[in-house]
């Protein structure tokens with residue numbers, strides 16, 4: 001039988017915008033040892049500003065914006081939404097054969113031209129010739145653009161930490177939890193964010209399946225583990241962790257469906273609150 005206080009705990013959480021999908025998750029939450037965060041859209045806003053556009057091979061900066069925005073028009077990735085903020089005149093009739101390549105970027109045909117938009121892994125995977133120097137642009141998140149397999153240049157983007165991220169990490173550590181960040185973003189962008197979060201442990205340049213590998217090989221063995229994510233690319237890790245916590249509840253149906261705990265709103269501090277409620281409920285039960 002489920003003790004009545006569990007229902008009180010679940011009720012209390014829901015009033016604070018934290019939806020817990022069952023008593024057993026309240027129990028696990030009270031006992032977690034590790035908490036693993038996705039970076040983009042979870043610890044950071046996922047709302048990037050364009051800091052630089054480098055065009056080559058006869059393309060202009062406007063060409064780069066035009067191609068990337070059209071290629072990203074059908075993607076929900078934070079990078080896509082951010083590029084679209086900077087280019088509004090999308091002509092949907094030009095876009096054909098759109099494909100999202102999870103962990104790499106997007107591809108489609110625009111006005112009959114084959115366009116690729118994504119990270120350096122995408123350039124390698126698709127064998128698109130490019131100057132070697134552009135792979136280690138040693139700062140920021142980088143989006144490469146190619147048109148008919150000709151390298152057209154790159155767009156550099158910068159993201160910002162959410163207001164409560166630093167405090168959240170500090171409070172979780174002070175509760176004795178081990179805190180990690182996993183990201184598909186490049187090493188330097190990841191390092192910059194980790195440094196601003198009291199140097200939390202992090203792994204960068206991960207594909208969605210690599211995130212599962214790290215969870216299984218490095219983290220899950222040491223104790224009950226929560227994974228916190230916001231995007232469709234996080235669903236495998238949300239499912240694999242002992243507790244999957246989705247941020248920005250109701251933003252994304254598939255994510256909300258797979259998560260065990262759903263947090264309304266964007267601020268990670270709610271996670272501290274949910275652990276507090278879980279621990280308090282547990283104490284009352286014992």
Ligand code: ADP
Nearest residue numbers: 040075077079103104105118119183184185233
């Ligand atoms: P994360 O949320 O940890 O950054 P993702 O798997 O969503 O992980 O993305 C990993 C990387 O793949 C991104 O940092 C970006 O370089 C690239 N990427 C994924 N989707 C897109 C997209 N729609 N447009 C451009 N780049 C993308």
Ligand code: MG
Nearest residue numbers: 038040041231
């Ligand atoms: Mg994310």
